Amino acid sequence: MTAVTAIAHPNIALAKYWGKRAGTRDVPAVPSLSVTLGGLATRTTVTVEPGYSADELWLGGQLTTGDSAARATAWLAELRARAGSPHFARVQSQNDFPTASGLASSASGFAALAVAAAAAYGLDLDRAELAALAQRGSTSAARSLFSGFAELVPGEPARQVAAPDHLPLVVLVCVTTEAAKEMSSRAAMAQTITHSPYYESWVRFAEGNFAAQRAALLARDWETLGAALEASAFAMHASAMAAGIVYFNDVTLRLAARVRALRTEGVSVWASMDAGPHVKVFTRSQDASVAQRALESVPGVLRVIAATPGPGAMRV
Ligand code: DP6
Numbered sequence: 001m002t003a004v005t006a007i008a009h010p011n012i013a014l015a016k017y018w019g020k021r022a023g024t025r026d027v028p029a030v031p032s033l034s035v036t037l038g039g040l041a042t043r044t045t046v047t048v049e050p051g052y053s054a055d056e057l058w059l060g061g062q063l064t065t066g067d068s069a070a071r072a073t074a075w076l077a078e079l080r081a082r083a084g085s086p087h088f089a090r091v092q093s094q095n096d097f098p099t100a101s102g103l104a105s106s107a108s109g110f111a112a113l114a115v116a117a118a119a120a121y122g123l124d125l126d127r128a129e130l131a132a133l134a135q136r137g138s139t140s141a142a143r144s145l146f147s148g149f150a151e152l153v154p155g156e157p158a159r160q161v162a163a164p165d166h167l168p169l170v171v172l173v174c175v176t177t178e179a180a181k182e183m184s185s186r187a188a189m190a191q192t193i194t195h196s197p198y199y200e201s202w203v204r205f206a207e208g209n210f211a212a213q214r215a216a217l218l219a220r221d222w223e224t225l226g227a228a229l230e231a232s233a234f235a236m237h238a239s240a241m242a243a244g245i246v247y248f249n250d251v252t253l254r255l256a257a258r259v260r261a262l263r264t265e266g267v268s269v270w271a272s273m274d275a276g277p278h279v280k281v282f283t284r285s286q287d288a289s290v291a292q293r294a295l296e297s298v299p300g301v302l303r304v305i306a307a308t309p310g311p312g313a314m315r316v
Helices: 067-083 105-120 127-137 139-145 185-195 199-218 222-241 250-264 285-296
Strands: 002-008 011-015 032-036 042-048 056-059 089-095 149-152 159-162 169-175 269-272 279-284 303-307
Touching: 002 105, 011 139, 011 199, 011 222, 011 269, 032 139, 032 199, 042 105, 056 067, 067 089, 067 105, 067 127, 089 105, 105 127, 105 139, 127 139, 139 149, 149 199, 159 199, 169 285, 185 199, 185 222, 199 222, 222 269, 222 279, 250 269, 250 279, 250 285, 279 285, 285 303
Parallel strands: 056 089
Antiparallel strands: 002 042, 011 032, 032 149, 042 089, 149 159, 169 279, 169 303, 269 279
């Protein structure tokens, strides 16, 4: 019996990925740039045992069936074939943050799973190979292999762009509902590709936006980076909305308005939203407490979690 445990952290995209390259399962159509968040963690143990008769996925202490289990099992079958092992695995995974908090639990989930399962099946892989493995499960998971800021360019291995201490960044995650999201990002991006009249424009926009953000990040140019990361989120959502996919709720819009108002008051804050109604507010550490208090007072906000750039996925 072999048991290996790994820890990974969620990542939030500053330059969003939305849409896969035609005919692929895990190659993004556009480049993305993200920050891996410390503090919040997924801890996963993979046990490989000749006696198991099937793979088992336990999330938060519950044996899981349905879509998440099917996705993990298909991923494990590929890994087993690569490792040349006939043995099934038990996967036990725990998030120390609420899964409905809108933080990308599939990203930290597949990043932790890749590190733990590769080792449990005896594969000695470098970080880029582990990222590619995580990407087979969930595209954005590739970025959680890296500490600090990471990029994922179509057709290339994910890699680090800057270390966690490159910028004194705080991400304020404003939770607007406890409900699980209505539509998976996988299904929603497929629908955007087939139904949105704006999808092609999104892809063209995303290329230039990514390059601008990458340069601004490296130059520590907060204003350019902030404006461009907010533009990325709104452009992604606009293309999805044109296909009938609306992730925003009333609190999302109220938060977006509050962020705009705070900026006119001189507070450096920029909003970003993913496949859910929560708002991630990017700010500088010197503005974080003022911004957090202001966001907490927006009606409908359930809580605000403050996170800073953190480490990549690792074995423990
Ligand atoms: C809005 O990586 O979760 O968070 O590749 O189908 O697993 P799959 O989708 P996923 O999509 C993430 C979309 C996003 C933007 C981003 O993280 O870049």
